[in-house]
Amino acid sequence: MSSIAIDPPDHPIDHPHGPKPGLLRWVFTTNHKDIGTLYLWLSLTMFIVGGSMAMCIRAELFKPGLAFFEPGFFNELTTLHGLIMIFGAVMPGFVGLANWMIPMMIGAPDMALPRMNNWSFWLLPFAFTLLISTLFINGPAPDFGWTAYAPLSTIYGPKSTDFFIFSVHLMGLSSIMGAINIIATILNLRAPGLTLMKMPIFVWTWLITAFLLIAVMPVLAGAVTMMLMDRHFDTSFFNAAGGGDPVMYQHIFWFFGHPEVYIMILPSFGIMSEIIPTFSRKKLFGYTSMVYATSSIALLSFLVWAHHMFTTGLPVIGEIYFMLATMLIAVPTGVKIFNWVATMFRGALSFETPMLFATAFLIMFTIGGFSGLMLAMVPADYQYHDTYFVVAHFHYVLVPGAVFGIIAAVYYWLPKWTGHYYSETLGKIHFWLSAVSINVLFFPMHFLGLAGMPRRIPDYALEFADFNKIASVGGFVFGCAQILFLLIVIRTIRGGPKAPAAVWEGAHGLEWTLPSPPPYHSFTTPPKVY
Amino acid sequence: MTEHQHQHYYVPEQSYWPILGSIGLFTLIVGGINILHQHAYAWYIFFTGALIVAFMLFGWFSAVISESRHDLYSPQLDRSFRWGMVWFIFSEVMFFGAFFGALFYARHFSVPWMGGIGAKLATHTVLWDNFKAVWPLLQNPDPTKYIGPTEAMSAWGIPAINTLILLTSGVTVTIAHFALKNNERTKLALALFATILLGISFLCIQAYEYHHAYTEMGLTLHSGIYGTTFFMLTGFHGAHVTIGTIMLIIILLRCLKGHFTPEKHFGFEATAWYWHFVDVVWLMLFIFVYWL
Numbered sequence: 001m002s003s004i005a006i007d008p009p010d011h012p013i014d015h016p017h018g019p020k021p022g023l024l025r026w027v028f029t030t031n032h033k034d035i036g037t038l039y040l041w042l043s044l045t046m047f048i049v050g051g052s053m054a055m056c057i058r059a060e061l062f063k064p065g066l067a068f069f070e071p072g073f074f075n076e077l078t079t080l081h082g083l084i085m086i087f088g089a090v091m092p093g094f095v096g097l098a099n100w101m102i103p104m105m106i107g108a109p110d111m112a113l114p115r116m117n118n119w120s121f122w123l124l125p126f127a128f129t130l131l132i133s134t135l136f137i138n139g140p141a142p143d144f145g146w147t148a149y150a151p152l153s154t155i156y157g158p159k160s161t162d163f164f165i166f167s168v169h170l171m172g173l174s175s176i177m178g179a180i181n182i183i184a185t186i187l188n189l190r191a192p193g194l195t196l197m198k199m200p201i202f203v204w205t206w207l208i209t210a211f212l213l214i215a216v217m218p219v220l221a222g223a224v225t226m227m228l229m230d231r232h233f234d235t236s237f238f239n240a241a242g243g244g245d246p247v248m249y250q251h252i253f254w255f256f257g258h259p260e261v262y263i264m265i266l267p268s269f270g271i272m273s274e275i276i277p278t279f280s281r282k283k284l285f286g287y288t289s290m291v292y293a294t295s296s297i298a299l300l301s302f303l304v305w306a307h308h309m310f311t312t313g314l315p316v317i318g319e320i321y322f323m324l325a326t327m328l329i330a331v332p333t334g335v336k337i338f339n340w341v342a343t344m345f346r347g348a349l350s351f352e353t354p355m356l357f358a359t360a361f362l363i364m365f366t367i368g369g370f371s372g373l374m375l376a377m378v379p380a381d382y383q384y385h386d387t388y389f390v391v392a393h394f395h396y397v398l399v400p401g402a403v404f405g406i407i408a409a410v411y412y413w414l415p416k417w418t419g420h421y422y423s424e425t426l427g428k429i430h431f432w433l434s435a436v437s438i439n440v441l442f443f444p445m446h447f448l449g450l451a452g453m454p455r456r457i458p459d460y461a462l463e464f465a466d467f468n469k470i471a472s473v474g475g476f477v478f479g480c481a482q483i484l485f486l487l488i489v490i491r492t493i494r495g496g497p498k499a500p501a502a503v504w505e506g507a508h509g510l511e512w513t514l515p516s517p518p519p520y521h522s523f524t525t526p527p528k529v530y
Numbered sequence: 531m532t533e534h535q536h537q538h539y540y541v542p543e544q545s546y547w548p549i550l551g552s553i554g555l556f557t558l559i560v561g562g563i564n565i566l567h568q569h570a571y572a573w574y575i576f577f578t579g580a581l582i583v584a585f586m587l588f589g590w591f592s593a594v595i596s597e598s599r600h601d602l603y604s605p606q607l608d609r610s611f612r613w614g615m616v617w618f619i620f621s622e623v624m625f626f627g628a629f630f631g632a633l634f635y636a637r638h639f640s641v642p643w644m645g646g647i648g649a650k651l652a653t654h655t656v657l658w659d660n661f662k663a664v665w666p667l668l669q670n671p672d673p674t675k676y677i678g679p680t681e682a683m684s685a686w687g688i689p690a691i692n693t694l695i696l697l698t699s700g701v702t703v704t705i706a707h708f709a710l711k712n713n714e715r716t717k718l719a720l721a722l723f724a725t726i727l728l729g730i731s732f733l734c735i736q737a738y739e740y741h742h743a744y745t746e747m748g749l750t751l752h753s754g755i756y757g758t759t760f761f762m763l764t765g766f767h768g769a770h771v772t773i774g775t776i777m778l779i780i781i782l783l784r785c786l787k788g789h790f791t792p793e794k795h796f797g798f799e800a801t802a803w804y805w806h807f808v809d810v811v812w813l814m815l816f817i818f819v820y821w822l
Contacts, residue, residue: 025544027546027549028544028549030544030545110541112607112610112614113610113611114542115542115545115547115548115590116548118545118548118549119547119548119551119552122548122552123555126552126555126556130556130559162566162567163563169559170555170556170559173555176618176621180613180618180621183613183617184610184614184617185610187613188609189606189610214617214620214621214624215620215621215624216624217621218624218625218627218628219624219625219627219628221625221628222625222627222628222629222632223628226628226762229751229758229762233751233752234751234752235751235757235758235761235762236676236752236755236758237632237755237758239675239676240640240644240657240658240671240672241670241671241672241675241676242670242671242675242676242752242753242754243640243641243644243667243670243671243676243756244640244755245635245636245639245640247640248636248640251631251635252632255628255631521541524538
């Protein structure tokens with residue numbers, strides 16, 4: 001990768017079509033940078049909306065007793081918080097980065113299918129309008145958790161469940177089209193000479209993520225379609241009275257759900273594999289093993305889904321299989337962590353904001369990975385299941401994993417996108433506020449869970465009060481710190497020190513051969529890579 | 531590598547078709563939800579949405595066809611379309627996979643467990659002690675809530691005929707493809723026409739079978755997990771045959787207008803791929819839903 005010698009395009013890019021004037025440009029655009037920007041702003045908006053719901057949840061849990069909300073509304077908050085953060089903040093965030101960076105990293109003029117790219121994005125605002133509108137219509141919003149288990153979502157589901165179902169259909173459509181576009185772009189639009197094993201790891205991880213998306217989003221669509229049929233057309237997929245099984249829903253859902261977990265982390269792995277070599281001023285250690293580790297993680301993700309269901313009464317042999325298969329995933333993940341640490345070893349390290357977030361990712365994602373291993377053990381899981389330990393685990397992999405990945409990527413590539421450096425001081429303040437508060441927020445949840453506090457409840461026993469109070473304080477600080485992030489981004493777009501084409505001296509790759517900000521159409525003539 | 535090997539990759543200008551598609555789908559969905567909740571005017575909203583989506587599909591594909599006719603597409607773009615179609619079909623495979631998965635789970639796990647086999651003996655003795663696990667399920671665990679069908683659908687009547695029809699249509703569409711490659715336009719049109727006729731007859735026979743199941747066999751969507759999986763699997767397949775037939779009709783019209791050359795005819799090929807995919811799904815259905 002970093003050994004690639006790059007021949008810049010013969011002629012400076014002089015394309016007649018610049019951005020169209022007016023606001024409708026954003027609605028009709030077929031440009032990968034415009035669409036990437038739209039995705040990223042949607043992601044940040046949804047991050048703030050979902051984050052506000054998290055703030056409400058932490059406010060309610062600040063002390064025992066019901067303070068602000070009815071228990072029913074609390075359930076709506078946890079459900080919508082989960083759905084919005086997963087489908088609204090993390091996934092569009094990564095797709096936005098893919099849209100911006102993949103064509104620039106592989107030397108393409110744009111995405112392979114630019115009009116479909118526009119549709120992939122513009123389905124999402126409609127999907128989230130449907131989903132969030134459930135808060136304002138008569139009757140409760142979806143209140144069954146983001147997993148929407150039957151029969152909570154079938155027999156007992158509120159009317160708004162139908163809004164949930166169709167909004168998931170729209171999100172799925174968007175993800176599938178987006179993923180098809182990314183795969184077609186990577187397989188077909190690489191610059192001559194850029195073989196698969198020379199691609200930046202970010203492109204590799206997205207190729208694999210896109211495969212996962214196309215494989216499992218239709219399965220989720222199938223699951224919610226069955227839910228719809230059970231609700232309105234009297235089928236009995238998830239009703240034992242007719243020979244179905246509510247646990248069947250969980251199998252189908254988690255067959256989607258587990259690969260979905262990797263959909264939310266693999267692009268982050270790719271980002272780390274870009275940032276860590278840059279700020280270590282070394283080649284990425286073990287490029288080939290990174291590619292194979294990512295592929296193994298993706299393949300294994302299809303074989304472990306029932307570890308989310310150890311307490312549903314699976315046959316023992318099934319539980320043992322799923323336990324062992326799950327633990328196997330620690331091997332390729334360990335390879336990746338090892339490679340990143342080995343990349344840093346004896347490197348000329350410097351800690352600009354992206355590198356700070358990457359370092360925090362390394363440490364905290366590993367903590368999340370270890371608590372995952374604990375949860376993978378069947379006998380232990382009988383105790384941990386549906387407690388705050390699970391909440392602590394998946395927030396450790398999702399916030400310092402996925403979200404820190406996106407934030408690190410934004411700091412890393414923002415000078416490329418805008419042509420301005422962000423303020424390093426403000427970036428560092430944002431980092432330290434986030435990194436400290438996130439641990440104050442989520443670390444006590446391990447103790448709460450081990451002590452037996454169940455998840456998804458608005459009230460709790462007195463002995464859990466102290467840790468909940470600490471977690472809430474951490475939550476509020478983390479929430480406020482993200483407002484600072486919003487301000488830094490806006491400030492950088494509006495101005496700042498000029499960034500050259502090669503924003504970071506240690507960075508390698510095609511995207512750094514383009515000026516900052518890059519031209520509207522990245523590479524009209526493909527560059528040559530040797 | 532010469533300069534001409536990598537031709538200019540066509541990046542379309544701004545387009546209003548996608549946003550129109552989103553508005554159409556949104557309207558369709560709002561209408562659909564209101565139909566389910568039995569609100570006034572729901573059907574009007576639903577049909578408005580359907581019209582917008584149909585208009586969008588027509589306009590968008592027209593734009594693509596006219597761009598292709600004006601030779602804006604390079605061989606590289608053709609490959610992008612090919613990858614797009616391949617992965618779209620893969621996503622469809624996974625969608626059907628979810629429903630086949632439900633069928634396998636019911637047949638091999640949940641139904642036998644409720645009948646007292648294997649790990650869930652207590653489920654049987656405590657909850658469903660009168661239930662016998664026999665597939666196809668004529669007697670549901672709770673017959674008061676879900677009345678089972680009087681008989682199961684046999685494989686060797688109508689379904690076997692339909693299998694023959696679809697397999698034949700797979701042959702005719704291949705004949706059409708070879709005719710197109712050899713530039714035999716009459717043979718192409720006739721073979722395509724035959725494929726469409728076979729598709730339509732499949733759908734008519736399927737409709738007859740459904741009618742028979744509903745009126746004479748008591749086999750319905752609400753006759754328990756057997757009827758549920760039967761109708762959802764064959765129903766989604768039927769929907770895909772319908773879409774495939776519409777695609778074939780459009781391809782036939784385009785052939786009659788003189789579109790496609792022996793070298794460049796991706797629209798035709800994509801439709802043929804889709805048709806073969808529908809064919810394979812039917813074979814799976816025939817084996818696992820009707821036969822075994």
